[in-house]
Amino acid sequence: MYSQELIFAEKASDFYTQLWDSEKALDYRYSQAIILARLGIIQGQLDETEKELEYYQRVREFYQTVDDLQGEATFLIAIAERYGYLERQEEMLTFLDWAVQVYQEAGDREGEAEILSTIALVHLYQFGDFDRGLNLLNQALSIYREVGNRTEEARILSRIASVYEEKLGEREKAIEFYRRRVLIDQELEDSRREVDHLRKMGRLYYELGDRETALEIFNQAAGVYKKAGDLEKEAGSLSDIGQDYIKLGEPEIALKFYERATPLYQQLGDRHKETLYLIRMAEIYYELDNVEQAIALFAQVRQVYQNNNDPSGEARTLYRTGMTYTTLGDLTKALESYEQALELYDREPNEPFRERRTLDILDIFLRSSRIYAYSGEAEKAKEFCDRSVSFGQ
Secondary structure (H helix, E strand, O other), rough: HHHHHHHHHHHHHHHHHHHHOOOOOOHHHHHHHHHHHHHHHHHHHOHHHHHHHHHHHHHHHHHOOOOOOOHHHHHHHHHHHHHHOOHHHHHHHHHHHHHHHHHHHOOHHHHHHHHHHHHHHHHHHOOOOOOHHHHHHHHHHHHHHHOHHHHHHHHHHHHHHHHHHOOOHHHHHHHHHHHHHHHHHHOOHHHHHHHHHHHHHHHHHHOOOOOHHHHHHHHHHHHHHHHOOOOOHHHHHHHHHHHHHHHOOOOOHHHHHHHHHHHHHHHHHOOHHHHHHHHHHHHHHHOOOOHHHHHHHHHHHHHHHHHHHHHHHHHHHHHHHHHHHHHOOOOHHHHOOOOOOOHHHOOOOOOOOOOHHHHHHHHHHHHHHHHHHOEEEOOOOOOHHHHHHHHHH
16 A cells, blocks of 8 residues: 555655746645655655655755755654664764754744753663753753743753652752742642652652651642642542652551541542541551551441441451451450451352452451360361361362
8 A cells, every 4th residue: 555655656756846947836845845755654654764764854955945944843853753763863863953953043942942851861761871961951941941931841840850869869959859840830830740749859858867857848748739628639648648658668657647638538428538548547557566546447447338338348347357356366356357257248249359258258267267276166166167168169
C-alpha cells in the first residue's frame, strides 16, 4: 500500500518542482513542502529511515528558501526525533541545536525554551551529563520566567528539583527548588500539586534529620485542603502523609495522621476508608505491642461492618481479633473470635473474595487446633486439624 502511495507522491513532487519556474510558483510553493513531507512519512513507514531524513532535509531547505522560520524549526525537530528513534543522539542534538537557533532568530522565546528543556533531558538521562543538563534547564527556566509562563516555569522547577533529589542526592538544593515550585502552585491555586510538593519537601527534611521541620511541612500540606474546605481531599492528604511516615519508619507519627483522617471519613460517610484506616491503626498498635488498643479498634471496625450489613468484613475483623487475643494470651477470647468468624463465613459461601476467605478459614482451623493442643485438649485439637484437611480438599 505504502509503495503505491510513494509512486503517486513522487509524481506529485515532480509536478510541483516543474512549477517553480512558472508564474504560478508562488501559489504552489507550500504544496511542494507538503508532498515532500508526505514522502518522508511514507519512507518512514517503509522503514527507509535514511530516505525519510533526506526528504525532511529537503523540506527544511524549502522553508529556508521561503524564509519560513517556524516551518524550518518544525522540520528540524522532526529530523531530530527520527535520529532519536535511531538512537543516534549526537545527530539528534545537532538538529535540536539548530532548532534553538531558528527559534532565537524568529524571536520565539517559548519555542526556544521548550527545545532547550528537551536537549537538557537528553544530556541528563542519556549522557548522564548533569552539569550540562541543569545548565540548559536553568536557561529554559529563565526564559519562561521572562515571558511570564508560570505553568512551564513550575514544571521546570520540579524537573530541576527531581534531578537534585534523585540523581545527585543533593536534598537541600532539591528543597530549594520545590519551595519555589510551591509558591507558584499557590499562585495558580493548584492545591493538588502544592500538597504533592510539600510532601516531597517533608520527606527530604526528614531524610536530612530535621524531623521537626519535616512535621511542620507535612502539617502545612495537610492544612491546604482544610483551608479550602475540601473535606474529602483533606482526609486523603492526611492518610497519604500517614503512609509517608510508615515508609519513613515512624508508625507512631503515622498513627496521629490516621487518627485525624478517620473522623473525616466518618463525616463523609465513606465506610470503606473509615474501616481501612481503623484496621491500619489497629495493625500499627498491634506491631507496637499495644494489643489492648488494637483489640478496641478491631471492635470499632466490627461495629461499622455490622451497621452496614457486611458479614464478610465482620468475619475477617473477628479473625484478626482472634490473632490479637492470642498475642495477648487470652486464648478463650481468641477461640470465641475464631468461632464467630467461622459462623459468619458460613453465611457467605459465595462472597467475592473466595480465595482470601478460603485461606482465612484454613488458618482459623490451624490456629484453633494449636490453641487446643497448647491447652491440653487433644480431641478438640485433632477435630480442628481434621477440619482443616477436609476443607483443604
